[in-house]
Amino acid sequence: ARKLLQVNGLKRYFSLGKNQLLKAIDDVSFEIYEGETFGLVGESGCGKSTTGRTVIGLYPPTQGEVLYEGKNVHKLKGKELQRFNMKMQMIFQDPYASLNPRMIVADIITESMEINGSYSRKERHERAHELLEMVGLNKEHANRFPHEFSGGQRQRIGIARALASDPQMVIADEPISALDVSVQAQVVNLMKKLQRERNLSYLFIAHDLAMVKHISDRIGVMYLGNLVELTTSDQLYKNPKHPYTQALLSAIPVPDPDVEMSRERIQIEGDVPSPINPPGGCVFRTRCPMAKPVCAEQKPIWQEVAVQHYAACHLYN
Ligand code: SF4
Numbered sequence: 001a002r003k004l005l006q007v008n009g010l011k012r013y014f015s016l017g018k019n020q021l022l023k024a025i026d027d028v029s030f031e032i033y034e035g036e037t038f039g040l041v042g043e044s045g046c047g048k049s050t051t052g053r054t055v056i057g058l059y060p061p062t063q064g065e066v067l068y069e070g071k072n073v074h075k076l077k078g079k080e081l082q083r084f085n086m087k088m089q090m091i092f093q094d095p096y097a098s099l100n101p102r103m104i105v106a107d108i109i110t111e112s113m114e115i116n117g118s119y120s121r122k123e124r125h126e127r128a129h130e131l132l133e134m135v136g137l138n139k140e141h142a143n144r145f146p147h148e149f150s151g152g153q154r155q156r157i158g159i160a161r162a163l164a165s166d167p168q169m170v171i172a173d174e175p176i177s178a179l180d181v182s183v184q185a186q187v188v189n190l191m192k193k194l195q196r197e198r199n200l201s202y203l204f205i206a207h208d209l210a211m212v213k214h215i216s217d218r219i220g221v222m223y224l225g226n227l228v229e230l231t232t233s234d235q236l237y238k239n240p241k242h243p244y245t246q247a248l249l250s251a252i253p254v255p256d257p258d259v260e261m262s263r264e265r266i267q268i269e270g271d272v273p274s275p276i277n278p279p280g281g282c283v284f285r286t287r288c289p290m291a292k293p294v295c296a297e298q299k300p301i302w303q304e305v306a307v308q309h310y311a312a313c314h315l316y317n
């Protein structure tokens with residue numbers, strides 16, 4: 001498949017004054033192919049959302065680059081920038097806060113058409129009807145306001161809005177975390193169906209590995225601004241290499257029949273340290289059950305530890 005997105009050595013720091021730096025993203029590299037779902041997983045505050053926002057161009061990187069179809073997205077101008085803004089869209093976690101409560105659904109969904117083109121209101125509303133049907137709603141919903149819908153329906157509206165500009169890639173930032181469990185599968189199934197029909201690529205951000213397992217082709221695991229492991233969904237579940245991933249997986253209660261060895265529960269102590277003053281060496285060392293002296297001295301390098309399987313951990317140096 002064709003490579004759409006390439007993220008190289010991305011860092012994003014926020015200055016908090018007084019020489020304090022919040023290292024939201026400290027070392028992240030990955031790529032996303034056409035039609036692929038790439039899951040990005042980690043505890044809240046580990047830099048997943050900042051990564052999504054930097055990839056879509058909202059934040060400039062402190063270091064590193066984001067290439068879309070080979071072009072640096074933070075240097076796009078004019079027509080190329082306009083095209084990129086159409087081709088990459090975002091779905092947000094909170095289907096309540098992300099829809100303007102004073103606009104009717106048809107106008108919410110087609111807002112990007114109003115900004116980018118010269119469409120009549122009638123044309124936009126016809127397009128809104130198509131988009132609503134695409135996401136399992138119908139044209140009767142077009143003239144209603146967001147508060148008249150359930151959480152799951154609102155997320156469908158958010159998806160319809162993302163599809164209005166006919167994107168190639170959608171960044172979904174915890175798109176089902178705020179929904180009832182009973183509705184989560186419906187939204188995931190809708191996303192998969194749309195992916196098949198439109199050859200979409202997803203960057204699917206989640207805090208829960210169990211949530212991304214079935215939807216992702218490949219998964220990247222983040223901890224404190226760093227990508228610590230990346231491989232196919234299958235490999236990650238069958239043969240996790242990084243102690244953090246192993247701990248996350250051991251916390252998933254239902255054992256996977258594909259996994260031959262039963263997993264021992266690995267308890268990780270304490271909380272994620274602050275990104276304002278992250279530990280030197282390996283960022284996970286303050287909580288890692290396998291930490292050794294070198295882990296405090298040197299940052300482990302990102303390397304291929306098995307075929308198409310990457311990790312940053314001194315156990316594999
Ligand atoms: Fe644990 Fe050391 Fe590996 Fe970090 S580098 S995950 S501290 S063993």
Ligand code: MG
Pocket residue numbers: 044045048049174
């Ligand atoms: Mg977030």
